[in-house]
Amino acid sequence: MRENPDVPAPFPGVDALASPPRPRTWPDPALLAAPIGGPKRRLEGLHAMGLHTRSDLLEALPFRFEDLRRVRPIAEAILAGDADVTVIGRVGAIRERPTRRRGLRILQTTLSDETGSVSLTWFNQRHLARTLEPGARLVARGTLKRGAHGVDLAVRSHELLDGPGDEESAAGGLVPVYHASARVSTAVLRGLVDDALRDVGDRIPDPVPVDLRVRHRLPLRRDAITAGHRPRRQGEQRTARRRLAYEELLLLQLALLLHRDAIDQRAGAVPLGPPGGLSERFRAGLPFALTAAQERALAAIDRDLDRDRPMQRLLEGDVGSGKTVVAFAALVRAVEHGGQAALMAPTEVLALQHLRGAERLLEPLGIEVAYLSGDVPERERRVRRARIEAGEPLVAIGTHALLHTDFPRLEVLVVDEQHRFGVAQRARLAAGAGAAPHVLHMTATPIPRSLALTAFGDLDLTVIDELPPGRQPVRTSVVPEAKRADGYAWIVEQVRVGRQAYVVCPLVEESAEVEARAAEEEAARLAAGPLAQVRVACAHGQQPAAERQRVMAAFAAGEIDVLVATTVIEVGVDVPNATVMVVEDADRFGLAQLHQLRGRVGRGAEQSYCLLYASAEPTPEGAQRLDALVRHRSGFELAEIDLAMRGEGRLLGVAQSGASDLRHARLNSDRRLLERAREDAARLVREGPDDVVRAAAEARFGELIAALRRA
Numbered sequence: 001m002r003e004n005p006d007v008p009a010p011f012p013g014v015d016a017l018a019s020p021p022r023p024r025t026w027p028d029p030a031l032l033a034a035p036i037g038g039p040k041r042r043l044e045g046l047h048a049m050g051l052h053t054r055s056d057l058l059e060a061l062p063f064r065f066e067d068l069r070r071v072r073p074i075a076e077a078i079l080a081g082d083a084d085v086t087v088i089g090r091v092g093a094i095r096e097r098p099t100r101r102r103g104l105r106i107l108q109t110t111l112s113d114e115t116g117s118v119s120l121t122w123f124n125q126r127h128l129a130r131t132l133e134p135g136a137r138l139v140a141r142g143t144l145k146r147g148a149h150g151v152d153l154a155v156r157s158h159e160l161l162d163g164p165g166d167e168e169s170a171a172g173g174l175v176p177v178y179h180a181s182a183r184v185s186t187a188v189l190r191g192l193v194d195d196a197l198r199d200v201g202d203r204i205p206d207p208v209p210v211d212l213r214v215r216h217r218l219p220l221r222r223d224a225i226t227a228g229h230r231p232r233r234q235g236e237q238r239t240a241r242r243r244l245a246y247e248e249l250l251l252l253q254l255a256l257l258l259h260r261d262a263i264d265q266r267a268g269a270v271p272l273g274p275p276g277g278l279s280e281r282f283r284a285g286l287p288f289a290l291t292a293a294q295e296r297a298l299a300a301i302d303r304d305l306d307r308d309r310p311m312q313r314l315l316e317g318d319v320g321s322g323k324t325v326v327a328f329a330a331l332v333r334a335v336e337h338g339g340q341a342a343l344m345a346p347t348e349v350l351a352l353q354h355l356r357g358a359e360r361l362l363e364p365l366g367i368e369v370a371y372l373s374g375d376v377p378e379r380e381r382r383v384r385r386a387r388i389e390a391g392e393p394l395v396a397i398g399t400h401a402l403l404h405t406d407f408p409r410l411e412v413l414v415v416d417e418q419h420r421f422g423v424a425q426r427a428r429l430a431a432g433a434g435a436a437p438h439v440l441h442m443t444a445t446p447i448p449r450s451l452a453l454t455a456f457g458d459l460d461l462t463v464i465d466e467l468p469p470g471r472q473p474v475r476t477s478v479v480p481e482a483k484r485a486d487g488y489a490w491i492v493e494q495v496r497v498g499r500q501a502y503v504v505c506p507l508v509e510e511s512a513e514v515e516a517r518a519a520e521e522e523a524a525r526l527a528a529g530p531l532a533q534v535r536v537a538c539a540h541g542q543q544p545a546a547e548r549q550r551v552m553a554a555f556a557a558g559e560i561d562v563l564v565a566t567t568v569i570e571v572g573v574d575v576p577n578a579t580v581m582v583v584e585d586a587d588r589f590g591l592a593q594l595h596q597l598r599g600r601v602g603r604g605a606e607q608s609y610c611l612l613y614a615s616a617e618p619t620p621e622g623a624q625r626l627d628a629l630v631r632h633r634s635g636f637e638l639a640e641i642d643l644a645m646r647g648e649g650r651l652l653g654v655a656q657s658g659a660s661d662l663r664h665a666r667l668n669s670d671r672r673l674l675e676r677a678r679e680d681a682a683r684l685v686r687e688g689p690d691d692v693v694r695a696a697a698e699a700r701f702g703e704l705i706a707a708l709r710r711a
């Protein structure tokens with residue numbers, strides 16, 4: 001019978017409002033937080049696997065089950081000749097030998113029951129060689145093949161059944177298989193879990209408020225934990241996992257929203273009042289009409305700015321979707337109100353680009369713009385700082401240098417490419433003023449909504465999901481090495497008709513110096529050979545900032561045709577006349593990075609091209625990334641693919657750190673559950689969560705959130 005995963009298996013008590021009394025504290029020290037005991041060596045092994053308490057043990061659900069209900073006597077299995085058989089027996093003599101291929105070892109034994117025997121073969125299972133003993137009871141699943149000396153079972157999966165509780169564990173016909181290690185076998189884990197279930201199984205308390213649990217038809221926590229380890233019916237373990245995933249997402253969202261609430265309560269923000277004449281003039285002065293998505297984003301921001309609660313909004317938009325003008329509109333609102341605004345960019349290149357934008361769009365309105373970066377001469381910096389510290393209404397634009405300035409009247413803060421800034425740094429800029437500023441975080445690294453809601457779940461989310469009209473998709477192709485010369489010919493052709501091109505050099509992970517040198521050599525090679533007819537220059541992170549800025553400005557002004565660069569141009573650089581992007585060793589870049597690079601072209605009305613040169617031996621994943629890039633245009637689609645390719649990933653991966661994260665929920669497949677948990681958590685926060693669910697959220701995610709904030 002095929003099962004529909006959306007229909008939960010029947011569970012006792014999913015509709016029951018009558019629940020066991022909720023605990024008063026969380027976690028209950030006697031029940032869940034009790035440390036695991038046992039021999040020292042085993043304990044060390046358990047700790048290495050992150051298992052410290054009884055609760056850890058109970059939450060570490062098996063990753064698969066060996067299905068004993070399909071077991072057949074060996075003789076019968078041989079007679080039936082089925083493709084897929086499951087048999088149980090005792091292990092015979094074990095032989096291990098190397099093969100002719102270096103490093104490959106073969107492990108052979110027999111498996112016998114009362115009716116017959118088969119021979120078993122494994123390749124390269126050192127770990128198994130150490131744990132398998134003659135006489136052990138083993139369940140094995142695989143394909144039978146008639147060999148020279150009898151019948152062989154090519155083993156697909158197997159499980160030792162020698163643990164103390166294995167008979168009990170298998171009562172439902174499903175033997176749980178746990179993530180084991182060399183020091184702690186899955187049989188040991190089965191025994192420990194059985195003990196824990198026997199000791200506290202029916203007393204495991206439930207932090208999820210009863211009405212939510214009943215609304216979503218989820219079993220009690222104690223039933224979910226028990227069924228997750230020892231399902232008695234088909235599908236039970238799935239319902240159990242879903243229940244635990246919901247709880248996990250609810251607690252995470254709750255922890256994030258409570259954290260946000262705590263920040264909001266520390267300091268209120270100044271409400272800016274409705275947009276006035278200056279805002280109108282800004283809008284009227286734009287050389288284009290805003291897209292509907294930009295209008296929506298702006299409306300959301302305008303509403304935020306009216307409140308006395310500080311805006312904490314993440315503005316996500318695909319590369320080239322036009323986030324900058326939206327941010328500028330927010331800056332204008334602050335100045336219009338007589339306050340100060342700041343726009344902080346992660347690099348000098350980007351900060352300068354924003355400065356040029358501000359000179360075009362803000363200064364004509366009479367708005368003072370103060371640029372601050374490490375490269376501004378000290379004397380000039382002091383003058384600008386003094387204006388800022390005097391509380392003059394103005395727009396400050398810059399890099400981290402802004403962090404060393406006090407803004408007495410900072411009302412709007414925009415942080416561009418926010419994932420590049422530590423949150424601690426953001427907090428620092430925000431702390432100078434009396435009232436908290438309204439903060440808009442922008443990112444052009446499209447993050448799947450599911451990931452955004454988790455990693456940045458304390459921010460409100462606005463997505464610009466539309467490109468300005470008239471943009472043509474960038475034609476993307478993987479260029480075989482044999483056609484390299486054609487690629488250069490194409491660049492020359494494009495330059496002839498007035499366009500410009502980027503050539504991005506391979507990533508060199510070992511050192512930025514080597515990478516920079518390689519870029520310079522490549523620029524010299526191209527200038528001397530294939531691109532001799534056009535103007536070539538080089539930009540990389542090791543140049544003195546002034547030199548790099550000079551090159552970037554010359555490129556922006558059209559005085560350079562081809563810019564050979566490292567990934568300094570990855571984020572945000574905006575030269576609409578550039579129509580060709582060449583990426584060398586493209587398969588070695590991440591998908592998000594490739595998308596960013598491609599986003600440097602296709603910013604004007606002209607047809608643009610992205611030529612991907614693969615490295616000599618791309619990995620299968622690398623080739624897959626290039627393929628995805630050729631086939632997909634949307635950064636959000638690519639981000640989804642990236643998420644799927646990298647597995648569920650770690651929440652903190654986004655924030656570039658590395659603590660642990662979700663145990664049960666999967667960002668890819670549990671999206672609806674996540675949205676529900678998000679809504680439920682928001683309601684709980686509005687209505688005031690009770691102490692138990694609050695403490696459970698803190699216990700489960702307090703540390704993670706603290707780490708996110710530090711990242």
Ligand code: ADP
Nearest residue numbers: 288289290291319320321322323324325468574
């Ligand atoms: P990103 O979202 O990647 O930061 P930008 O804000 O740099 O994108 O905008 C990309 C380009 O599109 C810029 O040259 C900008 O002037 C232009 N642009 C922005 N909004 C519009 C619009 N509504 N119509 C036409 N062009 C626009």
Ligand code: MG
Nearest residue numbers: 323324444572
């Ligand atoms: Mg940008």
